[in-house]
Amino acid sequence: MTRTIDRGANPFAPIAKQRNQALTTPVNGPYERLDDRVATMMSDPEQAELVNNAITSLRDRLDGETYKQEHFGYLALVEAGDIDINIDIQRDLLAGHISKDIITLFDPRILQPVNVTYIKETGRYSAWDGQQSSATLKLLLLAGLVDPSVKIQCKVVDDDLVVPGSDLVGEAYGNSGFRLLNTSREPIDPFWMHRSRVSGVRNYGSTLKEDEQAEEIQQIFEKNHMFPAKASDAKGQQAKPGMVTYISGCNNIAGHDTEWETFNITKHDLDRALHWHDTYFSSEKGVDGGFILTFGRLYAEAREQDIEITQNTEDDLYRLFQCKYGTPAGFHRDCKERLKAFQIKNKLKTSWSDSCLTPILVMDYLRWAESENHSLPEVNHMTTYAGI
Numbered sequence: 001m002t003r004t005i006d007r008g009a010n011p012f013a014p015i016a017k018q019r020n021q022a023l024t025t026p027v028n029g030p031y032e033r034l035d036d037r038v039a040t041m042m043s044d045p046e047q048a049e050l051v052n053n054a055i056t057s058l059r060d061r062l063d064g065e066t067y068k069q070e071h072f073g074y075l076a077l078v079e080a081g082d083i084d085i086n087i088d089i090q091r092d093l094l095a096g097h098i099s100k101d102i103i104t105l106f107d108p109r110i111l112q113p114v115n116v117t118y119i120k121e122t123g124r125y126s127a128w129d130g131q132q133s134s135a136t137l138k139l140l141l142l143a144g145l146v147d148p149s150v151k152i153q154c155k156v157v158d159d160d161l162v163v164p165g166s167d168l169v170g171e172a173y174g175n176s177g178f179r180l181l182n183t184s185r186e187p188i189d190p191f192w193m194h195r196s197r198v199s200g201v202r203n204y205g206s207t208l209k210e211d212e213q214a215e216e217i218q219q220i221f222e223k224n225h226m227f228p229a230k231a232s233d234a235k236g237q238q239a240k241p242g243m244v245t246y247i248s249g250c251n252n253i254a255g256h257d258t259e260w261e262t263f264n265i266t267k268h269d270l271d272r273a274l275h276w277h278d279t280y281f282s283s284e285k286g287v288d289g290g291f292i293l294t295f296g297r298l299y300a301e302a303r304e305q306d307i308e309i310t311q312n313t314e315d316d317l318y319r320l321f322q323c324k325y326g327t328p329a330g331f332h333r334d335c336k337e338r339l340k341a342f343q344i345k346n347k348l349k350t351s352w353s354d355s356c357l358t359p360i361l362v363m364d365y366l367r368w369a370e371s372e373n374h375s376l377p378e379v380n381h382m383t384t385y386a387g388i
Helices: 013-024 034-042 045-062 095-103 131-142 171-184 190-202 209-223 247-254 260-280 289-304 311-325 328-345 354-368
Strands: 074-078 083-085 114-119 124-129 152-158
Touching: 013 209, 034 045, 083 131, 095 131, 114 131, 114 171, 124 131, 124 152, 124 171, 190 209, 190 247, 209 247, 209 260, 247 260, 247 289, 260 289, 260 311, 289 328, 289 354, 311 328, 311 354, 328 354
Parallel strands: 083 124, 114 152
Antiparallel strands: 074 152, 114 124
16 A cells, blocks of 8 residues: 655755855855954853953963064065975975875965974974975975976974063974874864855856865755755754754765766765655754765665665655654664664673664564565664664
């Protein structure tokens, strides 16, 4: 007997449409004055308190002094042959990073100045940050791809410069600076990377594969009345219907940055997963990350095994969620609790693994289904988690 569920139109679609328009079309254009940008941040009491506390701490350290222009060093063009790499400070050169992330995508406008200390005794420059980019420029000079007259842009600090609030000079400040630069940089939320890639296509005519594929993933979001957002937007009870914060999971399911022949197939796994959520759970606050992995992998396994997941089966899965988990987020929580109980029972180390998600869904469905006439595939790790 044919069983269908008519959920009707998604009443939250206008929310997603509005948010997606804001993603790539700034209301007042793409430029905002630095003064206004800072003022906006400081108008938030919580953020203002963080900044003011830090400034108070720094003011105490300066003990009445202020930084002058000379304390910031100076910019100079330096011959590549005059630069030394301080190997006590720098890590090894990484050929994979240099070849894939710098040379392949090389653009001289993006190359950053190298941070160096000028050693007055030798007249040479000690690089404590930026050896990957400076080494890249040297390689391009050797390959004849850069004019021999080109010099390396450097931010230079003399080895005897003393600055207020610090006892570090010369190589000592460089050693500290290397760690500060590489640990104080705020990791980029996947949302900003996604927005940059989509904007690259929609606003700046980018033809980079990673950008064009991200734009197609964005089309999948919009088609299913969803919109991407940064993780912090969903903290507390702030999540809204259609909000997707697990961008990296979506990229993984869609096969982002794979060859086009592969991506044009795997992107449909994400599309089907999000369509299922939009059909049955459009009112949920946010799209659960565990759900994205669960259903994305389910559709991928079905595709690879040439098994059709029918409308009847999708309706059955919805009924299973209704009677057993309640919501996609409820399913995610249930899996975590059951995996922990399973590990404790079998004297295993308790830790979370999202590889259990799809197997648990399939095994639960097979136990719950009214008959054996199902259209779900065998999935990875079903044997591993059979005791859950």
